[in-house]
């Protein structure tokens with residue numbers, strides 16, 4: 001496959017660390033030192049589907065394809081206001097497409113999983129253009145009294161259009177069940193028949209230190225494996241487009257591959273962790289700023305609740 005267009009959309013409201021100081025026992029200094037995040041965008045008046053459709057339209061425009069030319073939509077999403085139908089169905093209607101859609105929930109790793117699915121569909125089915133939309137509102141999952149988690153996240157949508165091609169050089173996905181590291185439970189509708197005890201959590205429950213360690217160790221392992229698979233060295237990668245969760249996680253990975261900081265583009269200072277939207281939205285920022293050159297090798301790597309992880313090496317040929 002080959003990426004031929006990128007798009008993104010973010011909520012209008014910027015929430016700075018100083019704004020968080022007003023209702024949380026935290027400080028700009030603590031957040032910046034421990035995470036690298038200065039501010040994030042948080043949904044206020046928007047609907048997530050508006051952001052998702054806007055990102056999709058921008059990606060299609062960038063690719064030079066119309067909604068009628070999209071053969072399949074893969075939507076990566078953890079939570080949105082609809083329990084059903086899938087967000088992909090809602091996006092399909094909003095952009096005027098008529099193709100089948102599927103939603104996946106692989107948490108922050110969703111974009112890499114979606115790329116893998118797209119590669120398989122393009123290789124085995126009669127499809128030319130696949131739209132991947134990652135639309136996330138993690139801010140709506142947080143307990144905004146929990147200073148160790150709510151400071152990390154922001155909302156966003158990122159999208160790409162992929163077509164047949166030979167740019168995906170290696171990809172690796174993994175899941176290691178470790179629910180307790182990062183999860184949220186919700187209580188379902190009661191019935192006259194349920195006898196088991198059910199609980200819901202007050203927003204996301206996260207063991208930050210465990211997640212940090214898992215994130216670094218799994219990313220290092222994935223990066224090592226995809227480099228080997230592609231027969232490449234770390235030096236041959238032009239840009240490491242990593243999941244934007246914490247600048248210290250990115251730094252730990254950078255030390256492992258021993259590459260210059262300039263190879264690690266980031267925007268988490270402005271947007272925080274936007275779950276699976278983080279990599280496609282960063283790709284879009286880079287693409288629109290003309291920072292991606294044809295022939296460059298990109299290494300994408302992400303991790304998230306599950307614990308899911310994934311990495312791939314992609315030649316940029318847009």
Ligand code: COA
Nearest residue numbers: 026027030034108147148151208209211212245246303304
């Ligand atoms: N402001 C001020 N103090 C805070 C705080 C905040 N926002 N959040 C936590 N603290 C405090 C803790 O209560 C603790 O205080 P104590 O020592 O008095 O108990 C202290 O800071 C250190 O907490 P700790 O959890 O050890 O900090 P940390 O260096 O591990 O950083 C995270 C916490 C959450 C930033 C870090 O663990 C992390 O980024 N983990 C990965 C999370 C992630 O990426 N999740 C998404 C995965 S897709």
